[in-house]
Amino acid sequence: MKNSRIVGVGHYVPERVVTNQDLEKLMDTSNEWIIERTGIRERRFFDYKKDTCSNMATRATKMALERAGVDAMEIDLIVFATITPDYLFPGSGVLMQRELGLDKKTIPAIDIRNACSGFIYALSIADQFIKTGMYKTVAVVGSEIQSSAMEFSDRQRHVSVIFGDGAGAVILQATGEEGKGILSTHMHADGTFAEELYVKDPGSSRKNEERLTPEMLKGESIRAHMNGNLVFKHAIVRFIEVIMEALNTNGKTKDDIDLLIPHQANLRISNFVQQKLGLSDDRIYNNIQRYGNTTAATIPIALSEAWEEGKLKENDLVCLAAFGSGFTWASALINW
Numbered sequence: 001m002k003n004s005r006i007v008g009v010g011h012y013v014p015e016r017v018v019t020n021q022d023l024e025k026l027m028d029t030s031n032e033w034i035i036e037r038t039g040i041r042e043r044r045f046f047d048y049k050k051d052t053c054s055n056m057a058t059r060a061t062k063m064a065l066e067r068a069g070v071d072a073m074e075i076d077l078i079v080f081a082t083i084t085p086d087y088l089f090p091g092s093g094v095l096m097q098r099e100l101g102l103d104k105k106t107i108p109a110i111d112i113r114n115a116c117s118g119f120i121y122a123l124s125i126a127d128q129f130i131k132t133g134m135y136k137t138v139a140v141v142g143s144e145i146q147s148s149a150m151e152f153s154d155r156q157r158h159v160s161v162i163f164g165d166g167a168g169a170v171i172l173q174a175t176g177e178e179g180k181g182i183l184s185t186h187m188h189a190d191g192t193f194a195e196e197l198y199v200k201d202p203g204s205s206r207k208n209e210e211r212l213t214p215e216m217l218k219g220e221s222i223r224a225h226m227n228g229n230l231v232f233k234h235a236i237v238r239f240i241e242v243i244m245e246a247l248n249t250n251g252k253t254k255d256d257i258d259l260l261i262p263h264q265a266n267l268r269i270s271n272f273v274q275q276k277l278g279l280s281d282d283r284i285y286n287n288i289q290r291y292g293n294t295t296a297a298t299i300p301i302a303l304s305e306a307w308e309e310g311k312l313k314e315n316d317l318v319c320l321a322a323f324g325s326g327f328t329w330a331s332a333l334i335n336w
């Protein structure tokens with residue numbers, strides 16, 4: 001059985017920087033509140049004239065391919081994580097396939113919509129396909145355009161200050177080297193809490209004429225509903241659980257972690273996890289300060305930036321962990 005190894009990382013973030021001060025002009029919020037409660041200082045918003053969910057992912061993937069020295073034609077499968085796809089259907093995976101010129105090769109594209117856990121879910125799926133020998137090279141991407149779904153108003157301020165846009169990608173390849181690459185992945189879900197962090201409308205399960213109404217467009221049901229406190233409380237418990245699960249499965253301890261990349265939902269969540277695991281500042285990677293929460297894109301963007309900064313070295317033990325809507329949560333342990 002082959003292991004899978006990340007051989008290239010890449011990311012793309014839109015050029016437009018939106019600061020907390022910019023948001024102060026749109027709603028009753030303050031730079032101080034946002035920094036104190038979330039750690040976020042700025043985020044990127046897409047340019048509707050040139051950025052799409054799929055083309056941002058394509059740009060990130062091209063960067064990852066170039067860094068890996070792998071030709072796009074070698075890709076056997078795309079696993080695309082997003083909750084903000086270009087269209088309601090088909091998913092963005094096929095659009096990226098076309099943009100990469102892989103429509104000629106008719107490779108499959110799988111779409112994953114597990115919100116903040118989406119990238120690790122996608123990575124886990126790609127890993128299984130490589131382990132079984134079905135595919136050798138897989139592009140795993142996370143891409144999100146959250147800003148066009150936000151309402152910049154007082155009633156939505158607890159949600160709209162948090163999110164940002166961006167994309168990240170990794171190229172996963174089979175390796176014969178024992179103990180290298182992805183050591184394990186763990187995924188969990190608890191649908192009890194599905195409605196604590198969700199967008200209700202326009203949902204499918206109602207009368208045809210009630211699927212999308214003029215009232216909905218004025219209300220909050222087409223926006224993200226988030227029970228922030230509850231999500232926070234569950235997140236800090238599940239993060240620790242799923243990280244320890246990854247370590248225990250592989251006979252490792254928290255002292256063995258060289259770099260933890262947690263999903264970037266709130267700097268206070270990351271700080272709590274860091275403290276609980278006793279990790280020094282150089283053993284955890286955070287970039288929420290610059291990008292906010294980019295949902296499925298946060299982990300691959302962070303991986304790409306950590307790599308650029310020389311923080312991912314051969315044989316480092318790297319742990320990825322995420323928690324989000326569903327609730328879903330997941331981890332991956334990697335011998336880089």
Ligand code: ACO
Nearest residue numbers: 029030033115116157158161228229231232265266324325
């Ligand atoms: N600016 C100023 N004040 C605000 C803002 C804002 N943007 N937002 C909320 N407030 C106010 C509230 O109205 C409240 O005021 P009150 O005390 O007068 O009622 C006060 O600040 C505190 O509100 P809380 O909601 O209790 O604030 P909290 O400290 O919990 O922070 C936050 C809110 C940032 C949303 C936090 O709960 C959080 O990060 N939760 C977890 C989010 C998360 O992990 N999401 C998962 C990933 S997302 C996904 O899967 C799609």
